[in-house]
Amino acid sequence: MSARRAELAAALAAVRRRVTDAAAAAGRAPDDVGLVVVTKFFPASDVRDLADLGVRDVGENRHQEAEAKAAECADLDLRWHFIGGLQSNKAAAVAAYADVVESLDRAKLVGPLARGRAARLDRGEAEGPLDCLVQVSLDAPGAEHRAGCPPDRLAELCERVADDEHLRLAGLMAVAPLGEEPAAAFDRLASCAARVRADHPGATTLSAGMSGDLEEAVAAGATHVRVGSAVLGARPRVQ
Numbered sequence: 205m206s207a208r209r210a211e212l213a214a215a216l217a218a219v220r221r222r223v224t225d226a227a228a229a230a231g232r233a234p235d236d237v238g239l240v241v242v243t244k245f246f247p248a249s250d251v252r253d254l255a256d257l258g259v260r261d262v263g264e265n266r267h268q269e270a271e272a273k274a275a276e277c278a279d280l281d282l283r284w285h286f287i288g289g290l291q292s293n294k295a296a297a298v299a300a301y302a303d304v305v306e307s308l309d310r311a312k313l314v315g316p317l318a319r320g321r322a323a324r325l326d327r328g329e330a331e332g333p334l335d336c337l338v339q340v341s342l343d344a345p346g347a348e349h350r351a352g353c354p355p356d357r358l359a360e361l362c363e364r365v366a367d368d369e370h371l372r373l374a375g376l377m378a379v380a381p382l383g384e385e386p387a388a389a390f391d392r393l394a395s396c397a398a399r400v401r402a403d404h405p406g407a408t409t410l411s412a413g414m415s416g417d418l419e420e421a422v423a424a425g426a427t428h429v430r431v432g433s434a435v436l437g438a439r440p441r442v443q
C-alpha cells in the first residue's frame with residue numbers, strides 16, 4: 205500500500221468512526237448516515253485510492269475539475285455529487301456526468317439540468333431522472349447572500365423540480381452559516397426538510413455536515429455528510 209493510500213485509509217476510518225458514533229449518540233442506526241467524500245482540489249489518483257477503500261460517493265464543487273476527474277475515473281463504480289455553485293450556462297454540462305446535483309438553488313437551473321439529463325439518457329449513459337437536492341440557505345434573513353434558496357421560497361422551487369420528468373426531488377442540502385452554532389442552523393434545516401417531505405414524501409435525503417460539524421448534522425437528521433479535509437487533508441489552495 206502506498207503511503208498516501210495508507211494515510212487516506214486511516215483518515216477514512218476515523219471519519220467513518222465519527223459518523224457511526226454520531227449516529228449512535230442520536231439513537232440512529234449506523235448505516236442510516238452515508239458519507240460523501242469531497243475530493244475537490246485533490247487528484248484523480250486519490251479518488252482511485254478512495255474507491256479501492258470502499259468509497260462509492262464523491263463530491264466536487266467546480267465544474268471543470270469535476271468533469272475532468274469524472275472522465276479520468278469513468279471506469280470506477282462511483283456516484284458523482286455536484287455540490288458547488290451552479291451557473292445556469294454550465295448546468296447542462298454538469299448533468300452530463302453528475303449522478304446527484306446537491307446545489308440546485310434556483311428555478312433557472314431546472315431547465316438546463318433537465319436538458320442535460322435528457323441528453324445523457326439519449327446517449328444511454330444513465331437511467332431515469334437525475335437526483336437533485338435543493339440547497340437551502342440557512343443564513344439569517346438579511347445576511348449577505350450566500351448560496352441557497354431562502355426557506356420561504358423553498359416550497360415553490362421544490363414543486364418546480366418535482367414537476368420535471370427528468371429530475372427527481374431527492375431532498376435538501378445545506379451548509380451551516382459562519383458565525384452561528386451549527387446545531388441551531390441544522391435544526392432550522394430539519395424543519396424545512398419536514399415541511400418539504402409533507403408535500404413530497406420521496407424527498408427523504410438530507411445532506412448536511414462537513415469535517416467540522418458532522419456530529420451536529422447527524423444529530424439533526426442528516427442522511428449523508430459531505431466530508432473533505434478530514435479525509436484528504438488540508439486543501440492545497442484556498443478556495
Ligand SMILES: *Cc1c(COP(=O)(O)O)cnc(C)c1O
Pocket residue numbers: 242244265287288379413414415416430431432433434
Ligand atoms: C468543500 C465542501 C465540503 C467539505 O468541506 P470540509 O470542511 O473539507 O469537510 C462540504 N460541502 C460543500 C458544499 C463544500 O463545498
